[in-house]
Amino acid sequence: MKNKSTNLRVRLPALIFALEVMIVVLYAFFVTYEDDANALLQNNQTKPMENSLYQNYPFFADIQVMIFLGFGCLLAFFRRYGFGGMVFNFLIATFTIQWAILVQGFFQFYYDGKIHLGVLNLINAEFACAVVLISFGAVLGKTSPVQLLIMALLEIPVFGITEWAVVKYLKINDAGGSILIHIFACYFGLGVTFVLYRPSLNEGHPKEGTSYQSDMLSVLGTLFLWVFWPSFNSALTFKGDDQHRAVLHTFIGLSASTITAFALSSMLSKNGKISMADVQNVTLAGGVTVGASVDMMISPVAAYVLGILGCIACMLGYKYLSPFLARRLRLQDQCGIHNLHGLTGLISSLAGICAILLATEETYGPSLYQTFSHRAPPEGDPLLARLQELIPDLEAGLGRTAQEQALFQVAAVFGTIAVAAVGGLLTGVVLKLPYLASPSDEKCFDDELFFNVPQDYNCVNGPQDVWSCVLRDTNKTDTDCSKKNTEHEYEE
Amino acid sequence: MKNKSTNLRVRLPALIFALEVMIVVLYAFFVTYEDDANALLQNNQTKPMENSLYQNYPFFADIQVMIFLGFGCLLAFFRRYGFGGMVFNFLIATFTIQWAILVQGFFQFYYDGKIHLGVLNLINAEFACAVVLISFGAVLGKTSPVQLLIMALLEIPVFGITEWAVVKYLKINDAGGSILIHIFACYFGLGVTFVLYRPSLNEGHPKEGTSYQSDMLSVLGTLFLWVFWPSFNSALTFKGDDQHRAVLHTFIGLSASTITAFALSSMLSKNGKISMADVQNVTLAGGVTVGASVDMMISPVAAYVLGILGCIACMLGYKYLSPFLARRLRLQDQCGIHNLHGLTGLISSLAGICAILLATEETYGPSLYQTFSHRAPPEGDPLLARLQELIPDLEAGLGRTAQEQALFQVAAVFGTIAVAAVGGLLTGVVLKLPYLASPSDEKCFDDELFFNVPQDYNCVNGPQDVWSCVLRDTNKTDTDCSKKNTEHEYEE
């Protein structure tokens, strides 16, 4: 028989302290500073202002705002689950980053028996964190913090391995993370929510709505994400013109999807009114759709069109696909991550493949072999030497053709979907274990379950609340009325 | 007869899709990358970290926050029009930037048959965007999104031409945009609102007030603007000491106007209490007043005094001028842009002229001819060669005297006011056309007209709301009372 208690008093501290012990031990044995953060390695050749910190920190800071403020506010859209959305986001994000530093560190920053830590690792860890937070969107309001921490604990290694395999073996172009971040996160989250299916939620839940204030706060989160998305998509490109294009494309794609979202929101609404849920989510579709080709010479108009296409797919997904998935395929996708990250991620991957197939030396010049680094001639090829005269920093590649690169991209998309979905399903099974404080159906989307709520919690959200609270907490109406009645009667 | 429907279902999508087709066509034919974003132009001389991206992007990111979060929150101050303020700001800003990239591009970044796009254009486009958003402040709550998009569509070309004429022919000093941004935006907005005059609004509107939460959110917007205003005022100055001074002056001016605003708010209030409207608006006056002379050697104390003067003018404007304008001159200026941008812009222009007249080589050294670049000797003048030895980057100028430069500044102020006001009036006439979904007087300042509002919309804003919602939505009180009564009666 399953343990039904949702009391966190033992479960949450026990889990967190266990995780902390593990992290402390692993950090103690394996984590040291990267060269640019290591005092011992500075010498009379060191130019302090050329420290990698100054190239990476501004982008890191922007992504921090997206992770903690952007996601935090965006996920606070439920009228009675604002604490849960914003605060569990905070908890999961901080744990995930600590954990991703280790996992990604072992795969990507490990040599001489140590993980070498610098701000670059933190950027990578925040990307891993975005993955977990996107998946979180699928199960928002239906999971306890204990479950969420375990989800992060399991998702990060699956992501770390996938990322490592794709980067090291498939060697794809995906600067904005459309495949590795958005598609992975989406199908992992769908896997989890498939297992955590709750039939009763398909009937609609009384606490599932938004309130005026929660809608405003959620838009604020959208705006944080919107404003700093160019930093997200460009953080890991090559420096120089590649990064410059990534900023431009992301900005153009986002602004195209934003005005399209307003048009579609009004058009697809019976009364012609705009829905805040669309403003909160669909406006962002363009940021994902430009991702896989964000550093390429796709031209500004292509970024614009990608923004429109992503927005249309995302909007139609919310309108028609999500209800279908929930009713027929047991995929209850609370924030619609399949629309904002899945469909758009697929479009983005396809666009990336087209951009790869169309890329020529005529458009890129010798930079072609930098942006598409795996198309560069291999070590020893005389062409490489000739190219290196033109671009001194150019590294040897694999001599892939455009078609070969495109095939690897396709393999990466399908591979990522498969691994993510299976990983998500298995994680979902683990999350169904007893003792994880999973909320009952009635207590979903309800802050009262896990938080000490202030006294106005039952009053500020919607008419029923106001009334029930007036009745319950002051208990004046009936009394007064009946007293009056009584008095009148007495008078008679 | 006028079409009175305000249903957006056809109008808004039709307009947006038409605009998108136009933009896609123009982007396809005319927009390409600037050199620093063009892979083809990179070669073995290119130093990636010297890409202009790294000089411009940090300022661009700060201005993004101001446009989307700062303006967005600030304009959400009406208690029942928070969605409208924040979300229409989002819509207009994104469209305006797309459109300004084209319009400003044709005037400023067009060569070889193409507009060359980089982050610098985006900064310029965000300035154009600020212009439209300031004008929006004059008609906030009284206009449909269709009208607002058309306003942006018309305002940007008028602004683009004015900017081009002033920059190319009058060649003025206006680093912070006091003339081109604040004065232009103000008088354009006043022109529009003059034509859209609604006599009934002078009687006060039941939905015009703020709520506790909307006041807080609006202050948050003020703080975003306050914090990043130094980036706004310094984004387009010369690099180096000019930009350094621009940051210092803006910060000092703002902090002087902030504490002055608190003093005046309390002093001019009958009960000595501070008004949130003053905290939201008047505190920012100093950022505008230092604008025209922000990069000059005016001395820190002058920036401080300019902050105080701007604040006083702005405050007196809100207190005495705005009511007068609304009643006597048909100028219903919803956010008081004439106070925060018009009066302060005029003071700033005057201060700029004084700073120009007082500028000497004694104070500036040879940099005088860089900060005041039109005073540099013309091409061929031997003095130029001598100066270029001292400042290698110095470009040839027009050999203007201080007095000549001052006269051009005066011409720019009056020219800008005239063009803006006429442009605004004509735009206002267009906005009165039928089919633009203009809200009726009663539906002004009401989110319910254009948004699907959450169920608590009628309950959270003010006592009447709470009560009417208790009555309407639960309908328990009367029933209960009368039932009780009835029962009692039966018992009798």
Add this chain to the structure above:
Amino acid sequence: MKNKSTNLRVRLPALIFALEVMIVVLYAFFVTYEDDANALLQNNQTKPMENSLYQNYPFFADIQVMIFLGFGCLLAFFRRYGFGGMVFNFLIATFTIQWAILVQGFFQFYYDGKIHLGVLNLINAEFACAVVLISFGAVLGKTSPVQLLIMALLEIPVFGITEWAVVKYLKINDAGGSILIHIFACYFGLGVTFVLYRPSLNEGHPKEGTSYQSDMLSVLGTLFLWVFWPSFNSALTFKGDDQHRAVLHTFIGLSASTITAFALSSMLSKNGKISMADVQNVTLAGGVTVGASVDMMISPVAAYVLGILGCIACMLGYKYLSPFLARRLRLQDQCGIHNLHGLTGLISSLAGICAILLATEETYGPSLYQTFSHRAPPEGDPLLARLQELIPDLEAGLGRTAQEQALFQVAAVFGTIAVAAVGGLLTGVVLKLPYLASPSDEKCFDDELFFNVPQDYNCVNGPQDVWSCVLRDTNKTDTDCSKKNTEHEYEE
């Protein structure tokens, strides 16, 4: 007899105008531009992009967000004192910075008869500002803006002298300001609140609670502080690897304290639920605890452990020490600054001392004498010349041993506590003077005292409010009921 009026109409403007006159006079006579902001000092050797602006401005902008948005939102946690928290923070911060520019300027940036102003001074002034805002936390809701301005007016010189003495004579290592900022601010604030003791507040105050919205807003403030804290702790370190480590340690320390805070919040709560007050405050403890050793080679795991220790101390302080201090020692510490800044500051100081004692050339290489600049050999020492070959920028030091440096750190801690506490006590005595508009006990934590509040102020905060407002403002219930009754009676 004491003047009991709290009307600000004369008091606040009079004080602010007096302060402004003083500042204008002092700025006019004493403040000029630093070299990098002075046009006169630019010449043909000047490289504009090497202006100090570009090294300092990004950190300055981040700290601006912390001061105005971070503190502003965090301090808005009382349900009826949101305006006060956020807006008085705005007022005090702006005044403090203006004032600190002068005071710190005289001590640190004064030569040739002038204070030389640049963005670096602004960063220093924002640190001084953080000191005042932390102290403000101890008396939040119990003080008028007049009192708060006077507190800032007095605290800044005491802080300026302490800072100058410690930096110039004791020469300590304290990159993150654990001693000078956090410990000073804490004990100064406790000194003030000791004198302003209000026995009646120990019984609990009806307006002291939070609301759902105020809790959310306050978490938003926490997130702003969290996200940019690495910039705060690293703003004044040496450039290069020192600053890199400072970013890493701050981030790790904060994320360790965050997950620990969730564990402890749930564990120490009777029902196992998480408290928002803990999320708002205790999560940040790690940022303080790593402060004093933030730029040293303490290793990532040490930063992690410091985060956990700081969090435990802070949490236990909130739970057990604060109530004790309030009841027994007259220390009513409204925001618990003694837990978040005092206890953690002490731990941080101790950790800094350990890090100093353990620092060896084996770990740091010759950089040892840069990070611990007072251990560098003195001028003339042949060792200095040898070290300068390895690190060209190395400056002569005092040749201190690790033990000597540790003793100076200890002296700094005790000296700072003593000066701060005495300064706070004396300031408290000044704040008790009449005519400073100190609120009565009942009017504490109430925005209505100093602000024109919107009409829903009495309605949105908690059940009693809703009800009392329904009754008071519409006065329909009773009337309706009794009318019904009456009618019924008539019918009978």
